[in-house]
Amino acid sequence: xxxxxxxxxxxxxxxxxxxxxxxxxxxxxxxxxxxxxxxxxxxxxxxxxxxxxxxxxxxxxxxxxxxxxxxxxxxxxxxxxxxxxxxxxxxxxxxxxxxxxxxxxxxxxxxxxxxxxxxxxxxxxxxxxxxxxxxxxxxxxxxxxxxxxxxxxxxxxxxxxxxxxxxxxxxxxxxxxxxxxxxxxxxxxxxxxxxxxxxxxxxxxxxxxxxxxxxxxxx
Numbered sequence: 001x002x003x004x005x006x007x008x009x010x011x012x013x014x015x016x017x018x019x020x021x022x023x024x025x026x027x028x029x030x031x032x033x034x035x036x037x038x039x040x041x042x043x044x045x046x047x048x049x050x051x052x053x054x055x056x057x058x059x060x061x062x063x064x065x066x067x068x069x070x071x072x073x074x075x076x077x078x079x080x081x082x083x084x085x086x087x088x089x090x091x092x093x094x095x096x097x098x099x100x101x102x103x104x105x106x107x108x109x110x111x112x113x114x115x116x117x118x119x120x121x122x123x124x125x126x127x128x129x130x131x132x133x134x135x136x137x138x139x140x141x142x143x144x145x146x147x148x149x150x151x152x153x154x155x156x157x158x159x160x161x162x163x164x165x166x167x168x169x170x171x172x173x174x175x176x177x178x179x180x181x182x183x184x185x186x187x188x189x190x191x192x193x194x195x196x197x198x199x200x201x202x203x204x205x206x207x208x209x210x211x212x213x214x215x216x217x218x219x
Contacts, residue, residue: 033130040123050185057108058105058189072086079211097199100196100199122174129163129167
């Protein structure tokens with residue numbers, strides 16, 4: 001899960017560089033900043049949701065499994081022989097559960113990392129595109145020849161228009177993508193991990209029943 005956490009941090013780090021003032025017409029500068037701020041907000045929200053999902057997908061079923069194991073282990077002091085007789089089965093159940101939980105978690109982590117990476121890449125593209133506009137604007141203003149300057153500025157405003165239209169389209173696409181992909185990650189991962197933990201808990205309950213029977217026979 002560290003991979004997508006790093007990707008989200010990168011998203012926020014790159015976007016934070018936008019705090020520096022740009023040498024562009026104020027109205028255009030405000031529009032570009034608005035685009036980047038919106039994309040940054042998407043990145044932050046995406047990171048928060050993915051991290052929250054990780055806790056429910058991975059940590060919650062893991063805690064359920066540990067609680068079930070502790071319940072069995074708590075009986076070892078009162079009935080050491082009966083619990084020891086089930087050690088092999090306990091180990092088998094726990095190992096199988098850990099393998100399943102790991103497999104489920106890896107899939108969820110990889111998909112989450114892909115989502116975070118897409119958001120990060122889109123944010124970087126918008127930020128660098130904004131700086132490219134500023135660079136073009138500065139270049140235009142550096143011309144001493146008025147004809148060259150006006151021609152350059154005409155191209156600049158076309159470039160700016162294309163950037164803003166493309167940026168809004170990218171934001172819309174990213175919003176739609178994350179709104180669909182994030183719930184899918186949660187649904188698939190949650191079912192996978194909780195099924196694994198539930199199966200293990202049922203197996204450990206059966207172990208408890210066997211311990212009960214063993215204790216009863218020894219009375």
